[in-house]
Amino acid sequence: MEAEEPQAEGPTEGPPANGAQAEPPPPIGPPTQPPRTASPAAPDGACGGPHWEGKDMWGMYPPLAVLEGEEVREGSQQRQARPRTARGQKKAADKREAADKMEAEDKMEVVDKMEAAAGSAQPVLPAEEVEPPAVAKAMQCSQFGRHVEELFRQEKEAALKALRTGLYVGWRCPEYLWDCFRVGEHSKCFCGHLLGEHEPYAEVRDSVPCAAGRCECRGFAFVPSRPEDVGELWLRRRAPAERAGWHAACRCKHSHEKHAPGGTRACRAAGCPCKGFESTFLCAACDRRWEEHQTFFETMEARKQGGLPYGEQYLVFAELPEMRNAVLTGKTSDDSAYLALLAEMSSPSSSQTQPLPSTEPPNAPK
Structure with a gap:
């Protein structure tokens, strides 16, 4: 007897025995997901929409009605949906409230200290009259008078000559x-x-x-x-x-x-x-x-x-004694030059004025 040859495993080519139809070969590639099925109609009052495996899709993403705070029926129970706030809005509001509270407490503390020191808190009001010399002196300290004299030197000389000549x-x-x-x-x-x-x-x-x-x-x-x-x-x-x-x-x-x-x-x-x-x-x-x-x-x-204006009223800053003294002498407290000028003007020899003397050009031939 001849030995039987072993048969190879796996599908064999050719028609199947007993007239049965051949099964199709399995698809090549990754397995596919099961098809999605539509859920039954949503109950009255609920938000309808596609369902997957018996779970509402808006379980993770609520519908617009929930965001707006409307009543939503969920099964046999009713609930009031809370409106959503912007991210960080509550934290910012809390910070502002805390800052306002601290500011109010600081103001009250200052008022208490003022009342304890002076007996009552007095309002701070602006000055009714502005004092430019005082402000300028505070800014320039000891150099104020010298700067004023240097700045208005030409006008001072012109005013003094006008008082002596009458022009x-x-x-x-x-x-x-x-x-x-x-x-x-x-x-x-x-x-x-x-x-x-x-x-x-x-x-x-x-x-x-x-x-x-x-x-x-x-x-x-x-x-x-x-x-x-x-x-x-x-x-x-x-x-x-x-x-x-x-x-x-x-x-x-x-x-x-x-x-x-x-x-x-x-x-x-x-x-x-x-x-x-x-x-x-x-x-x-x-x-x-x-x-x-x-x-x-x-x-x-x-x-x-x-x-x-004429006479002593023609001087620079005649209406401000301190500034007038600074222009004449360089010192706000020194009025010696002004008093000497008044004495000169009141003397009989200065009652008659003279015209402006002519001055020749520097290089004019003589």
């Missing part, structure tokens, strides 16, 4: 009853020359023309020559050469010396379309532009009739 030269807007700047011999004109380099004042003419050679100026027109005159005090901290080179400028970015001294004061710089001087600065006394001001030459009688 008042002021720079102001025409409608004002006070002078924004007291003009002296060292004050500069729009043409670039000083008042001392102009012809003496005469009542027969309205203007004071320039006496410098080849100058086209037909009348003195004061122009600020220092940054302090226009309120730019911070420029004093710069180098002396830079301060000395300061000039009143126009909006065309050229100085007043680049403009014509008369007429419309058009700019003469090459290629500049400027047709008239428009200042880039404001007056330190009235905050108005240079072109709104005028230079006035007046006698004491004319100022009396016009209601303008």
